[in-house]
Amino acid sequence: MATTAWKWSRDPGVAPGISIAQMKELEDFSRKTTKWMQVQLELVDMKIGKEIEGLRRDVEDKIEEQALALETSIMNLKSQVEDMDSSVQRLTQDGLLTKKEGMELIASIIQQRAAEESGKSLTLDDVRIAARQIVEAELEKHSADGIGRVDYALGSGGGKIIEHSEGFFTGGRAGWLSILGAGLSAGGAVRHPMAHKVLEPSYGEPGQCLPLKGSNVFVEIALRTHIHPDAITIEHVPKSVAYDVTSAPKDFRVFGWLERSIQAGTIARPVKKLLLGEFSYSLDGSNIQTFSFPEEVSRELINTVRIHITSNHGSSSHTCLYRVRVHGFEPSPQHF
The missing domain is CATH 2.60.120.260 (Galactose-binding domain-like)
Known part of the structure; x- marks a missing residue:
C-alpha cells in the first residue's frame, strides 16, 4: 500500500492543512467576488440615480404644470378684474354710480362669493346683476324726485x-x-x-x-x-x-x-x-x-x-x- 506524502507548508500565515495552490485559488475567488460586488454596487447606484433623476424630472414637470395652471388662473382673474373695472368705469362715466360706489360694488360681489363658499370665480354676470340693481334703484330714485334727497324748499x-x-x-x-x-x-x-x-x-x-x-x-x-x-x-x-x-x-x-x-x-x-x-x-x-x-x-x-x-x-x-x-x-x- 502506497503511502501519500503530504507537503506541509512552512509559511506561518497559512493555516495547517491548506496548500499554497488552494490559497491562491481562494485569493482569486476573493478578488473576483469583490470586483463583482463593486460592479453590482455601481449598477445599483446607476439604477438609483436614474430613478432619482426620473423622480426629480417628474416633480419638476408637475411643479411647472401647477405653476402654469396658477399663472393661467391669475391671468384669467386679472382679465375678469379688468373687465369688471371697465364695466364699473362705464357705469361711473354714465353717471349711474360714483367711483366709491363702484368699489363698493366690487367689494359686495367678493363678499357674496366668500359667503357662498362655492369657489365660483367672479364673472361679468355678477357685475351686470349688481349694476342692474343700481340702475333700478336709480330709476326708483328718479321717479321719486330725480335725486333721492329731501327738498325743504318744495x-x-x-x-x-x-x-x-x-x-x-x-x-x-x-x-x-x-x-x-x-x-x-x-x-x-x-x-x-x-x-x-x-x-x-x-x-x-x-x-x-x-x-x-x-x-x-x-x-x-x-x-x-x-x-x-x-x-x-x-x-x-x-x-x-x-x-x-x-x-x-x-x-x-x-x-x-x-x-x-x-x-x-x-x-x-x-x-x-x-x-x-x-x-x-x-x-x-x-x-x-x-x-x-x-x-x-x-x-x-x-x-x-x-x-x-x-x-x-x-x-x-x-x-x-x-x-x-x-x-x-x-x-x-x-x-x-
Whole structure:
C-alpha cells in the first residue's frame, strides 16, 4: 500500500492543512467576488440615480404644470378684474354710480362669493346683476324726485317764495297781461306769475321757469322748517331741448339765515346773512346739479335762503331759474 506524502507548508500565515495552490485559488475567488460586488454596487447606484433623476424630472414637470395652471388662473382673474373695472368705469362715466360706489360694488360681489363658499370665480354676470340693481334703484330714485334727497324748499311741502329781483316780461299784449296777473312779494315788489315754478318739480319743458331781468338776479325762499343745510340743487332745462342756453345761471352764491317771523307780510330781518357757499352751474354737466355746503355750515340753523346769481351763460336780457332744491337735516327737538 502506497503511502501519500503530504507537503506541509512552512509559511506561518497559512493555516495547517491548506496548500499554497488552494490559497491562491481562494485569493482569486476573493478578488473576483469583490470586483463583482463593486460592479453590482455601481449598477445599483446607476439604477438609483436614474430613478432619482426620473423622480426629480417628474416633480419638476408637475411643479411647472401647477405653476402654469396658477399663472393661467391669475391671468384669467386679472382679465375678469379688468373687465369688471371697465364695466364699473362705464357705469361711473354714465353717471349711474360714483367711483366709491363702484368699489363698493366690487367689494359686495367678493363678499357674496366668500359667503357662498362655492369657489365660483367672479364673472361679468355678477357685475351686470349688481349694476342692474343700481340702475333700478336709480330709476326708483328718479321717479321719486330725480335725486333721492329731501327738498325743504318744495312748494307742496311748505316752501314759499318770499321775494325775487325784477321779473322779465316779454313785450306786447301778452307781456302786459302777465304783469297785471302778477302778485306782490313780501317786500312789496311785483311777483312774477311764474315764480312758483322755482319750487315745483320740473319736467324739462322749455319756458316753464321764473325769468328774471338781467344777469345779476336773486330769489329768496322760505323753507318748510328749520334745518341744518348741507346742499342745494339747481335745475335747468336740458341742453338737448333748450331753445337758448345762454339764460341759464352760471356763477351764484347761496346765503342762509333764521327768520323769526315770516307771515302776514311782516319779516323780522336778521342782522347777518350766512354765506353758505359760492358755486358755478356748468352747461357741460347734468341739467340737475347738486352743490354741497362746507361741513362747518351744516352746524348752522336756517329756515330761509337767498340764491344770488351773479352771472349767466351769456344772455344780457334775462336769466331763467327752473327749480331750486334745498337739502339738509332737521335739528333734534331739544335744539329749541
